Amino acid sequence: xxxxxxxxxxxxxxxxxxxxxxxxxxxxxxxxxxTPLEDIHAVNRKVNTxxxxxxxxxxxxxxxxxxxxxxxxxxxxxxxxxxxxxxxxAYFIGKIASFDLDQITExxxxxxxxxxxxxxxxxxxxxxxxxxNKEGEALLMETTFIVRTEDYKIKVPRLxxxxxxxxxxxxxxxxLNRS
Numbered sequence: 001x002x003x004x005x006x007x008x009x010x011x012x013x014x015x016x017x018x019x020x021x022x023x024x025x026x027x028x029x030x031x032x033x034x035t036p037l038e039d040i041h042a043v044n045r046k047v048n049t050x051x052x053x054x055x056x057x058x059x060x061x062x063x064x065x066x067x068x069x070x071x072x073x074x075x076x077x078x079x080x081x082x083x084x085x086x087x088x089x090a091y092f093i094g095k096i097a098s099f100d101l102d103q104i105t106e107x108x109x110x111x112x113x114x115x116x117x118x119x120x121x122x123x124x125x126x127x128x129x130x131x132x133n134k135e136g137e138a139l140l141m142e143t144t145f146i147v148r149t150e151d152y153k154i155k156v157p158r159l160x161x162x163x164x165x166x167x168x169x170x171x172x173x174x175x176l177n178r179s
Contacts, residue, residue, distance in 0.1 A: 020053040020101060020178060022139045027174035029061060031147075038163040040073065042066040049174050051139065055099025057115065059092045059172075081154050081164075082120055090119040096130060108133040113143055120152040139176045144169065 027047035033040040047061040063084040068074035078084040094115015103109065113130040116123050128145035147168045149156055156164050 021050060022052075022176035023050045023179050024048070024174050024176045027059065027172065027176075030171045031066075032169040033165045035163055035165050040068075040164060042068045042074070042077065047172075047174070049141075049176060051096070051141070051176055053099075053101040055096035055111075057092070057094050057096060057113070061090050063088055063090055063119075081149075081156065087120050090117070092117045092126065094126070096132070099132075104132055104134050104139065106134055108140075108142075117147070119147075120154055122152045124151050135175070137178055141174045141176065142172065144171045146170070
């Protein structure tokens with residue numbers, strides 16, 4: 001609920017200040033928690049993301065929207081690890097440093113992204129490089145970062161610790177349209 005309110009507040013601020021806002025409800029987040037013993041990939045194609053022309057960014061996703069190749073793996077992810085009934089949403093609120101919409105062209109430009117990622121009831125700072133470019137009137141954004149399961153109090157049973165990576169590779173890509 002708090003994340004939804006933050007994104008709504010974010011959008012309302014845009015109306016008051018007159019800033020350009022870009023948004024999508026179809027950003028894509030994939031994660032790779034694979035080890036030599038188990039191939040673990042998931043994708044969520046229903047991620048809400050908003051970027052303002054001053055570089056402020058917010059993303060919100062429903063954890064249950066992650067799709068796995070193996071349905072049993074998806075069930076274990078939701079019930080045993082991420083506890084999506086208890087923690088149904090994950091969100092990121094941050095800023096792209098030195099972001100200047102007037103300098104964004106068709107050639108990707110790399111910026112520093114920093115903010116707070118809240119997942120599994122825990123909020124932690126995240127920093128990563130983010131590539132941004134224009135395609136017509138849309139902004140394209142891509143970033144990759146690492147999430148550690150222990151940082152978000154995601155418990156992996158000792159029996160399975162060799163099957164699930166402790167460091168999860170997260171990739172985000174979004175096509176955002178001016179709103």
